[in-house]
Amino acid sequence: MLVDGKWTGAWQPVQATDAKGGFVRQASRFHHWVTPDGAPGPSGEGGFPAEPGRYHLYVALTCPWASRTLIARKLKGLDEVVSLSVVEPEMTDQGWRFGAGGDGVNAKTYLHEIYTAADPACSGRATVPVLWDRQRRTIVNNESADILRMFNAGFGAWARGAIDLYPEDLSGAIDALGDELYLRLNNGVYRAGFATTQGAYEEAFTDVFAMLDWLERRLAGQGPFLFGGRLTEADIRLFVTLVRFDAAYHGLFKCNLRRLVDYGQLSAYVERMLAVPGVSETVDLDHIKRGYHAIRTLNPGGIVPLGPELPWAGRTARAAAPAEA
Numbered sequence: 001m002l003v004d005g006k007w008t009g010a011w012q013p014v015q016a017t018d019a020k021g022g023f024v025r026q027a028s029r030f031h032h033w034v035t036p037d038g039a040p041g042p043s044g045e046g047g048f049p050a051e052p053g054r055y056h057l058y059v060a061l062t063c064p065w066a067s068r069t070l071i072a073r074k075l076k077g078l079d080e081v082v083s084l085s086v087v088e089p090e091m092t093d094q095g096w097r098f099g100a101g102g103d104g105v106n107a108k109t110y111l112h113e114i115y116t117a118a119d120p121a122c123s124g125r126a127t128v129p130v131l132w133d134r135q136r137r138t139i140v141n142n143e144s145a146d147i148l149r150m151f152n153a154g155f156g157a158w159a160r161g162a163i164d165l166y167p168e169d170l171s172g173a174i175d176a177l178g179d180e181l182y183l184r185l186n187n188g189v190y191r192a193g194f195a196t197t198q199g200a201y202e203e204a205f206t207d208v209f210a211m212l213d214w215l216e217r218r219l220a221g222q223g224p225f226l227f228g229g230r231l232t233e234a235d236i237r238l239f240v241t242l243v244r245f246d247a248a249y250h251g252l253f254k255c256n257l258r259r260l261v262d263y264g265q266l267s268a269y270v271e272r273m274l275a276v277p278g279v280s281e282t283v284d285l286d287h288i289k290r291g292y293h294a295i296r297t298l299n300p301g302g303i304v305p306l307g308p309e310l311p312w313a314g315r316t317a318r319a320a321a322p323a324e325a
């Protein structure tokens, strides 16, 4: 991680646990917002007006949090407005690394150099996603939940996609479901995978399957999406975890009570989400499998499993290119 702007020690998946051996995720550090006219958003400073070609998104295709932002960028038709760099799937001793051509915007090798370009004294983990401002040469925001909302509403007329991922009449319900999803499922699988005590693992495992069972029932009662006919950010938050479940969380993170393919409603839901134009292009099973299985503390030999067979695998994209500027 970065300490006062210097990379310190080899990368470790877990740098903090709570008193019971539970995994603790670091809070994001940059919280500015792109808004249609550059007015300040809910946090951070103003001065980040929506403009085509100004902002750049750094992602890892293995990462569910970064994938949220990739899906929103597609659904809002922002591909031509916000450019993209994809890091290599395997984490190195210095964290995320760019492929042969560098990152295409800042000509850096490692993602942590983007953080120190924004703040030479930066401390903390160098996580994806990162939204970079070419003009002010700084990080706008490195929290996927914020970037998701910014892509929904911050780019105003530059967004070609008409879909509203956070409609006002559903905002309270989306927030409430999003909190549950995060705690028990999105981060629940990480709490299971990175638990350092049996108790912390079992607690997380129970949360994960209770949530999946609950979602299976909810989708049986109302569909096709979590809030009926309207696809919202809650669907993006759910999908990114479901699509990784059998390939990464079931085995590596020991979330193995059931596979996702054992859930009829949830499996059909994944297929439905993949059929939404733009979504399948954001899913790269090769990066997902290589990325998770490169976590040496969980998989010391680094062997990447060949399976599982997934009914929808053929409809997902491999990465278009390792680094697209």
Ligand SMILES: N[C@@H](CCC(=O)N[C@@H](CS)C(=O)NCC(=O)O)C(=O)O
Pocket (backbone or CB within 6 Å): 026, 027, 028, 060, 062, 063, 064, 065, 066, 095, 125, 126, 127, 128, 129, 142, 143, 144, 145
């Ligand atoms: N709160 C962040 C979390 C992002 C996150 O944890 N990303 C992981 C990849 S899945 C990462 O970049 N980890 C690198 C590290 O921890 O050093 C968000 O949702 O944007």
